[in-house]
Amino acid sequence: MSYPGGLLRLFLEPALSEGRQVTPSEAQDHYLRHVMRAKEGDAVRLFNGRDGEWRARIEAMTRRAICLRVEDRLRPQRQEPDLWLLCAPIKRTGIDFIVEKAAELGASRIKPVFTARTIVTRVNHQRLLAHAIEAAEQSERLTVPVIDPAVTLSAALQQWDPTRRLIFCDEGGGAPEIGAALRAASPQPAAILSGPEGGFTPAERELLHGKTYVLPVTLGPRILRADTAALAALALWQSICGDWYEPLR
Structure with a gap:
């Protein structure tokens, strides 16, 4: 999940688009809270293998879940070698x-x-x-x-x-x-x-x-x-x- 020299990158299954709310998995939630010591307002990068790479921000952190708000696309999806x-x-x-x-x-x-x-x-x-x-x-x-x-x-x-x-x-x-x-x-x-x-x-x-x-x-x-x-x-x-x-x- 870590990324050397830049924003944290996470792979999530849900669709990604501007303004969408997404929730990280249980393992990612634990990583954000207890390893990265993330807090509300922190930015992360998200990708799902279909929609390119997006910047998102931690909008809310409760005891039960972390809410990420997708902001803008950083890279479009591109074809990779088969x-x-x-x-x-x-x-x-x-x-x-x-x-x-x-x-x-x-x-x-x-x-x-x-x-x-x-x-x-x-x-x-x-x-x-x-x-x-x-x-x-x-x-x-x-x-x-x-x-x-x-x-x-x-x-x-x-x-x-x-x-x-x-x-x-x-x-x-x-x-x-x-x-x-x-x-x-x-x-x-x-x-x-x-x-x-x-x-x-x-x-x-x-x-x-x-x-x-x-x-x-x-x-x-x-x-x-x-x-x-x-x-x-x-x-x-x-x-x-x-x-x-x-x-x-």
Whole structure:
């Protein structure tokens, strides 16, 4: 919820427009009162992923609720890159870290996928969503990525829309380097698939290589940790195909 060097930013679900009253969630209420020591008259910035970013002011604070009055729009809503991340959950806090950093890097949807070598058997969806919201608040983006329920890799592929390219981070060898592959590929909606600790099994690699919408790539000559690989691929896609890229003038 905090924002370095400027007004506090909060993500709220309600519609935002000039003069509208909105109420922060219970967690945001607690944060405003007890962490930020906010008081009536303080300004905050609000966004909901649809209406842009707005300045609001704390109009009233009672024991039961905080009332925010929306004042003026600071930034219009803009289109963001349509990039998904499919990643195998990794042990301890690894999946939390991946979701947080993927949100900062601009992923629009994050789908945890269970593979044959995935060690983690459960994913806390609400905790991942909370990490995504906090990362969006801190990184200045105007949307929060969708966090899908975890599914098996086979289920994800069965439901796949073939018009979306699936960029498969294939550590098994023989795939083109990701930068060259992305530059040569035609523009279309994309997703990145990153594997678990221990990598994909031969059967999974064979399954993926058999899909026409899958683009196998390598991330270079070194073996990367699972979390490093996912984030490196996101950063490379953003720099070549996404909103980090600016054509030479």
